[in-house]
Amino acid sequence: MKALKNLVDKVKPHFEKGGKLEKFHSVFDGFETFLFVPNTTSKRGTHIHDAIDSKRTMIMVIIALIPALIFGMYNVGYQHYLALGQQVSFWDTFIFGALAVLPLIVVSYGVGLGIEFIVAQIKGHEIQEGFLVSGFLIPLIVPIDTPLWMVAVATAFAVIFAKEVFGGTGMNIFNIALITRAFLFFAYPTYMSGDTVWVRTSDTFGLGAGKVVDAYSGATPLGQVATSATTDVQLVNIIKEPISFIDGFIGLIPGSVGETSTLAILIGAALLLITRIASWKTMFSVFAGGALMALVFNTWGPDTAAAHFPWYSHLVFGGFAFGAVFMATDPVTSARTETGKWIYGALIGAMAIIIRVLNPGYPEGMMLAILLLNIFAPLIDYYVVESNIKRRLKRAKTN
Amino acid sequence: MANLIKSTRGLDIAISGAADKVLHSYVLSDVVAIVPDHYHAITPKMLVKEGDVVKAGTPVFYNKAVESMKFVSPVSGKVLAVNRGERRKILSITIERDKETVYETFKTASFDTLKGEDVKAALLAAGLWLYIKQRPYDVIANPEIAPKAIFISAFDSAPLAPSSEFVLSKQMDDFQKGLDALAKLTTGKVHLGVRNVTKLYEGLKNVEINHYQGPHPIGNVGVQINKINPVNKGEVVWTIHAHDVLFIGRLFNKGIVDLKRKVALTGPEVNSPAYYETITGCQIDKLILGKVTSNVTHRYICGNVLTGSKVAGKNYLDPYSTQITVIKEGNDVHELFGWAMPRFNKFSTSGTYFTGIMQKVFGVKHFDFDARIMGGKRAIIMSGEYDKVLPMDILPEFLIKAMIAGNIDKMEALGAYEIAPEDVALCEFVCTSKLPLQQIVRDSLDLMRKELE
Numbered sequence: 070m071k072a073l074k075n076l077v078d079k080v081k082p083h084f085e086k087g088g089k090l091e092k093f094h095s096v097f098d099g100f101e102t103f104l105f106v107p108n109t110t111s112k113r114g115t116h117i118h119d120a121i122d123s124k125r126t127m128i129m130v131i132i133a134l135i136p137a138l139i140f141g142m143y144n145v146g147y148q149h150y151l152a153l154g155q156q157v158s159f160w161d162t163f164i165f166g167a168l169a170v171l172p173l174i175v176v177s178y179g180v181g182l183g184i185e186f187i188v189a190q191i192k193g194h195e196i197q198e199g200f201l202v203s204g205f206l207i208p209l210i211v212p213i214d215t216p217l218w219m220v221a222v223a224t225a226f227a228v229i230f231a232k233e234v235f236g237g238t239g240m241n242i243f244n245i246a247l248i249t250r251a252f253l254f255f256a257y258p259t260y261m262s263g264d265t266v267w268v269r270t271s272d273t274f275g276l277g278a279g280k281v282v283d284a285y286s287g288a289t290p291l292g293q294v295a296t297s298a299t300t301d302v303q304l305v306n307i308i309k310e311p312i313s314f315i316d317g318f319i320g321l322i323p324g325s326v327g328e329t330s331t332l333a334i335l336i337g338a339a340l341l342l343i344t345r346i347a348s349w350k351t352m353f354s355v356f357a358g359g360a361l362m363a364l365v366f367n368t369w370g371p372d373t374a375a376a377h378f379p380w381y382s383h384l385v386f387g388g389f390a391f392g393a394v395f396m397a398t399d400p401v402t403s404a405r406t407e408t409g410k411w412i413y414g415a416l417i418g419a420m421a422i423i424i425r426v427l428n429p430g431y432p433e434g435m436m437l438a439i440l441l442l443n444i445f446a447p448l449i450d451y452y453v454v455e456s457n458i459k460r461r462l463k464r465a466k467t468n
Numbered sequence: 469m470a471n472l473i474k475s476t477r478g479l480d481i482a483i484s485g486a487a488d489k490v491l492h493s494y495v496l497s498d499v500v501a502i503v504p505d506h507y508h509a510i511t512p513k514m515l516v517k518e519g520d521v522v523k524a525g526t527p528v529f530y531n532k533a534v535e536s537m538k539f540v541s542p543v544s545g546k547v548l549a550v551n552r553g554e555r556r557k558i559l560s561i562t563i564e565r566d567k568e569t570v571y572e573t574f575k576t577a578s579f580d581t582l583k584g585e586d587v588k589a590a591l592l593a594a595g596l597w598l599y600i601k602q603r604p605y606d607v608i609a610n611p612e613i614a615p616k617a618i619f620i621s622a623f624d625s626a627p628l629a630p631s632s633e634f635v636l637s638k639q640m641d642d643f644q645k646g647l648d649a650l651a652k653l654t655t656g657k658v659h660l661g662v663r664n665v666t667k668l669y670e671g672l673k674n675v676e677i678n679h680y681q682g683p684h685p686i687g688n689v690g691v692q693i694n695k696i697n698p699v700n701k702g703e704v705v706w707t708i709h710a711h712d713v714l715f716i717g718r719l720f721n722k723g724i725v726d727l728k729r730k731v732a733l734t735g736p737e738v739n740s741p742a743y744y745e746t747i748t749g750c751q752i753d754k755l756i757l758g759k760v761t762s763n764v765t766h767r768y769i770c771g772n773v774l775t776g777s778k779v780a781g782k783n784y785l786d787p788y789s790t791q792i793t794v795i796k797e798g799n800d801v802h803e804l805f806g807w808a809m810p811r812f813n814k815f816s817t818s819g820t821y822f823t824g825i826m827q828k829v830f831g832v833k834h835f836d837f838d839a840r841i842m843g844g845k846r847a848i849i850m851s852g853e854y855d856k857v858l859p860m861d862i863l864p865e866f867l868i869k870a871m872i873a874g875n876i877d878k879m880e881a882l883g884a885y886e887i888a889p890e891d892v893a894l895c896e897f898v899c900t901s902k903l904p905l906q907q908i909v910r911d912s913l914d915l916m917r918k919e920l921e
Contacts, residue, residue, distance in 0.1 A: 102844060103807075104805065105803060105804060106840070107841070107843070107844060108800070108801055110838075110840050110841065111778075111840075114896055114905070114906045114907055116776065116778065117773045117795065117837045117838070117839065118840070118896075119815065119898045119899070120814035121821070121843070123846045123849060123901060124807035125818075125820050126849070128807055195846075237847065238846065238847060239846060239848055240847055346818070346850075348851070348852065400849055400850050400851045401849055406851075406863065407852060454863055454866050458881045461883060465701055
């Protein structure tokens with residue numbers, strides 16, 4: 070540690086004002102604060118500070134995402150070998166998935182952090198950690214077969230136009246990862262929906278080559294619900310074996326990389342709630358709003374499979390749980406007042422189910438619901454703040 | 469119990485070094501100083517010059533804006549120097565004190581016959597007015613505008629704060645007289661906020677006593693005002709620290725300005741934290757030297773760790789401070805990968821550290837603190853952090869944002885009249901984005917005052 074500190078101290082002068090590498094000051098600063106807690110002391114104001122900072126906050130979210138990632142990697146391998154009808158060991162399955170997912174992570178981080186570093190340097194501020202989470206979310210919410218160049222383009226678009234133009238981390242209106250996904254969804258719809266994108270049927274770096282079995286169909290459970298001719302749909306996996314609610318909960322089903330396992334997501338949710346980084350109010354009300362809306366459709370809905378899809382299955386299949394736990398609770402784009410969080414969460418849940426049931430085009434509504442409510446979050450807050458102001462005015466008048 | 473007001477929002481920081489209830493003998497440096505910068509928003513006009521002989525209570529300068537508002541010498545002696553800085557700004561007035569203090573006498577008519585105007589004139593002339601502050605703006609009260617009420621908090625809930633019961637005991641005559649004098653200044657009530665059920669405050673007259681329960685900042689007078697009689701636009705409330713009421717009491721009891729006070733020497737780096745009797749303007753070194761740990765770089769703080777000001781040993785005790793805190797500076801600490809380490813000895817209100825488990829399961833009472841900010845400054849990211857530590861009917865995040873934007877109408881609407889920098893000190897402590905909230909509030913209140921007065 071001492072040697073590392075000495076090394077940092079030795080190269081530091083080059084990056085400071087007047088040094089020959091001054092251009093890379095922000096980058097250096099980013100690495101220095103990554104290595105060592107800054108020893109800056111307070112000049113005015115409180116003399117002691119809570120040990121939390123934005124790095125710690127972001128790293129906790131990443132840790133919370135790891136179960137979903139690990140499971141997602143395994144599931145990518147599992148679906149692949151299931152489609153091929155091959156029996157392989159646990160580790161072969163996992164390694165196949167890990168190798169398939171890793172390039173997505175590398176591209177997402179590489180492009181996003183690259184832009185982040187450049188912008189920080191141009192603006193002369195510290196590198197902000199926000200993208201550490203966004204960059205981790207992006208690989209988890211795209212289909213495994215999304216071409217890497219598309220991920221790169223979409224990530225660049227989201228970071229520049231949804232974040233940096235607004236002023237960087239903390240200033241954005243929309244969730245960055247969801248903008249990336251929305252960009253992919255609308256720009257390259259054939260790669261983001263349908264029956265062929267959710268399972269990798271080709272090989273990965275030469276691993277796992279083979280031909281798919283005859284019974285194979287890559288439709289996701291929600292895809293099956295959306296296209297079902299009858300109101301009572303029997304969900305099946307990719308080789309036409311029936312699956313149940315429990316299968317959906319555990320998550321060995323086709324879908325975006327990290328969204329399939331409600332179990333892994335709930336482990337992450339527990340960590341986010343214990344560390345109090347995510348608001349339990351938002352998280353709870355998304356589930357409550359979704360369940361309630363689905364119940365309404367179950368009872369009075371139109372005669373479609375989506376409307377009669379049981380409310381508990383709505384919460385487990387598709388991206389609902391992932392969105393509720395990791396996306397809706399993004400503090401920057403969510404409502405910021407305590408009352409507002411209840412309303413915001415409940416509306417996301419309800420809206421996601423409405424889109425699933427009533428919109429014939431999209432089997433999944435979570436992404437659009439969250440993005441829609443991102444727009445309305447400031448409006449919700451506005452009315453909560455306004456009520457505080459009115460209370461104060463009223464008090465002044467009655468006195 | 470009459471008027472018990474409870475609050476659950478707030479935070480008691482687990483830091484070691486509270487003062488034992490032991491009073492050490494009178495300590496005072498040979499040279500005492502008056503520093504105009506200790507009084508916020510005052511332009512001093514000198515009344516003495518180098519070499520003048522002054523008594524305790526002799527005016528040294530007055531406030532340019534309110535000529536009757538005098539600032540007096542706390543000791544008797546000879547004016548050593550009037551130190552000036554850039555553009556002849558007065559930095560400090562140093563006075564070499566006599567061995568025996570000679571007091572200026574302030575004669576008043578019989579106390580019972582005094583009217584509010586007389587009390588006010590006496591306080592202004594005796595240099596005690598500066599202890600009365602006003603909301604809005606948290607500045608020395610404008611004597612021209614009558615307050616709707618006067619608030620005194622008889623307990624300080626800040627980290628390691630001195631115990632008011634200990635400080636006030638044996639001085640209740642002066643305290644009561646001070647309250648009597650304050651009662652004459654307002655047509656409204658004088659509110660005294662009390663935490664513990666003690667016999668000490670029983671039988672006090674001319675005040676309305678309210679009991680409070682909860683974590684810091686419940687002892688902040690701003691929170692108590694918000695709970696009982698909030699400040700609306702166009703209204704003024706005066707506040708005074710309980711310990712400073714004693715000075716007013718002494719003026720009317722004895723006819724002298726006696727600024728002796730019990731100051732608590734506290735903090736994790738003090739060997740045996742205790743109380744010391746001293747006087748405003750005493751050199752800090754005199755109070756601290758030999759009483760703190762060695763081998764670390766210290767930070768001396770006049771006041772508590774949240775709202776106090778950083779001072780050097782050569783500086784002087786400011787008139788509002790009732791405690792001195794000594795902590796580690798910490799600028800020589802370089803923690804590797806601190807953001808990822810468990811850091812069991814660190815205190816945090818978030819669940820990202822083990823603070824809660826250490827406190828509840830292992831019974832840890834004190835954590836390791838130093839003056840580091842522990843992170844980089846960011847835009848506001850987390851929501852709801854401030855609300856948890858500000859027990860007022862205010863939306864702090866939105867108020868702060870209005871302040872950063874300099875939007876005076878919004879600040880007014882969101883409750884800027886009710887708030888003082890000290891009220892957001894805990895918000896600043898817990899802030900993930902490490903924003904200087906007290907500074908933001910102070911600057912905004914000054915801006916509002918400039919624009920609206």
